Amino acid sequence: MKRYLPIILPLAIIKLTIQFFGNRNYGFHRDELLHLSVSEHLDWGFMEFPPFIGFLGKIAFWIFDYSLFGVRLFPTLAGVAILVLCCSIAKALGGRSKALLIAGICVLAFLPFYRNHTLFQPVAFDQFFWTLGFYFVIRWINSQNKKWLFFLGITLGLGLLNKYTMLVWAFGLLVGLFFHEKGKVYKNKWFYLSGLLALLIFLPNIIWQFQNDFPLLRHLQALNKNQLEAIGPWDFVLQQLELPFTLAVSLLGVYAFLFDNTLQKYRTVGVAALVIFGTLWILKSKAYYVYAIYPVLFAGGAVKIEALLAKKPVWTYIIAGIIVLPSLYFIPEATPVLPIRKFEKYWGLEENEEGRIELTGDYADMFGWEEQVKLVDSVYQSLPPEERNNCILWAENYGEAGALKILGKKYGLPNPISRHGSFWSWGYGNKEAAVWISLGNETPTVEQVFEEISLVKVIYHKYAIGEENGIPLYICRKPKIDIKTWWGDYEEHIFD
Numbered sequence: 001m002k003r004y005l006p007i008i009l010p011l012a013i014i015k016l017t018i019q020f021f022g023n024r025n026y027g028f029h030r031d032e033l034l035h036l037s038v039s040e041h042l043d044w045g046f047m048e049f050p051p052f053i054g055f056l057g058k059i060a061f062w063i064f065d066y067s068l069f070g071v072r073l074f075p076t077l078a079g080v081a082i083l084v085l086c087c088s089i090a091k092a093l094g095g096r097s098k099a100l101l102i103a104g105i106c107v108l109a110f111l112p113f114y115r116n117h118t119l120f121q122p123v124a125f126d127q128f129f130w131t132l133g134f135y136f137v138i139r140w141i142n143s144q145n146k147k148w149l150f151f152l153g154i155t156l157g158l159g160l161l162n163k164y165t166m167l168v169w170a171f172g173l174l175v176g177l178f179f180h181e182k183g184k185v186y187k188n189k190w191f192y193l194s195g196l197l198a199l200l201i202f203l204p205n206i207i208w209q210f211q212n213d214f215p216l217l218r219h220l221q222a223l224n225k226n227q228l229e230a231i232g233p234w235d236f237v238l239q240q241l242e243l244p245f246t247l248a249v250s251l252l253g254v255y256a257f258l259f260d261n262t263l264q265k266y267r268t269v270g271v272a273a274l275v276i277f278g279t280l281w282i283l284k285s286k287a288y289y290v291y292a293i294y295p296v297l298f299a300g301g302a303v304k305i306e307a308l309l310a311k312k313p314v315w316t317y318i319i320a321g322i323i324v325l326p327s328l329y330f331i332p333e334a335t336p337v338l339p340i341r342k343f344e345k346y347w348g349l350e351e352n353e354e355g356r357i358e359l360t361g362d363y364a365d366m367f368g369w370e371e372q373v374k375l376v377d378s379v380y381q382s383l384p385p386e387e388r389n390n391c392i393l394w395a396e397n398y399g400e401a402g403a404l405k406i407l408g409k410k411y412g413l414p415n416p417i418s419r420h421g422s423f424w425s426w427g428y429g430n431k432e433a434a435v436w437i438s439l440g441n442e443t444p445t446v447e448q449v450f451e452e453i454s455l456v457k458v459i460y461h462k463y464a465i466g467e468e469n470g471i472p473l474y475i476c477r478k479p480k481i482d483i484k485t486w487w488g489d490y491e492e493h494i495f496d
Helices: 002-023 030-038 052-064 068-092 097-109 112-116 122-143 146-162 166-179 181-187 189-211 215-226 235-240 244-259 264-282 287-308 314-328 340-347 369-382 398-411 443-449 483-489
Strands: 391-395 435-439 450-459 471-479
Touching (some): 002 068, 002 097, 002 112, 030 052, 030 398, 052 068, 052 122, 052 146, 068 097, 068 112, 097 244, 097 287, 112 122, 112 287, 122 146, 122 166, 122 264, 122 287, 146 166, 146 189, 166 181, 166 264, 235 264, 235 287, 244 264, 264 287, 287 314, 369 391, 369 398, 369 435, 369 471, 391 398, 443 450, 443 471
Antiparallel strands (some): 435 471, 450 471
16 A cells, blocks of 8 residues: 555545644534533443444543544544545555545545534444445455454444444345355355354443333434434435535446446445445435445446546546535535634625524534533522532533533533433432523423523524524522422433
């Protein structure tokens, strides 16, 4: 690979630089606040996802505290690794310098990756594990060396600890392997030992699911009801068409893996990609779930392009330009490289009648948290010392609770409670508390629980997402119901 460093290194630096500017702007996303919150309650699983993101959050805290840039460095490094792996796969497929260039350019041009590799979420690491797994499969096909099967098993196990969609990847690969030398690998004992290794790595989470009555199933049910049912039958496919140039390279990659004489021995990869895509489509998954198969397809397509243009190498650079140049304008929409005022001008945003700016969901979800925490802190500090020492902070959703938990540390705020998701599993704190500060809970909810409620303020924010705009802040006293019973009865609604 050393001879190809002059190609890979500049591409990796470009990727790292763009993400660097995106990582430092705006604030934490609500999902990031949740992922950092679970890192303070390390376990072998959480209500919404497996434990890997929690462990990474703890490492991020040890190294960077809760620095926005430091936390986001982890998905960024995963994104850079994906670019390097994509180029490495192209080389393993027999590609040379121009194939590696096209492969890396495709990763740079694929706009969703900028968003995925900015936010501290399992998505970036899911894409990394899928790409790494395909790399090991291809290395095994090339050498038949059993060590690649063991590396594959470790990758599968760690990937499952990160995101359960790794099961779909594994299913696609298992089908695809039937098309390599007529399924010869299924007679290989090392293949099963590799699978056993993956199972052993994943086993603690399986045990945790048993011990906690499989919250995964409840979460999937709620996800399907609240989000996936609204996805139309063609939405999944149509969203893949939004980036036609990188899509063309990936489709060429599928064709090459299935039918090209040079790459046909890697038919396993092409079949796996089709099975994965079809499975996720049938399951009405979100479009971004399938983005993890693109790097290996970019590599296959790049190798094919290099072969087609072997006698006209200058066209390789022209195609590289065609792929990447149209994406450059849209990078500020994918990752916040521009300060918010400049982004307003760039995207032509104007204030509405309420004086608000309507940002995209992800960007809007990065605003408002700091202001909420500051206001809660001002109310908390205004309490008499005896009440301050016997106070509960009660947030309506995991974003508000995560903000109080993570951003509230610099103010010395106590840990909040919330009945939303994993926060519910961490309990209701002191049910005998003299005063509760309620953030985001609507009037009927607080009236159900307390005899005395006092509205402090309704919180508005110019950029925050709609559900975090116009939220009430109450001071509450004298619970009129049993807190323990009220908390336990809410279990079936924690994913609402």
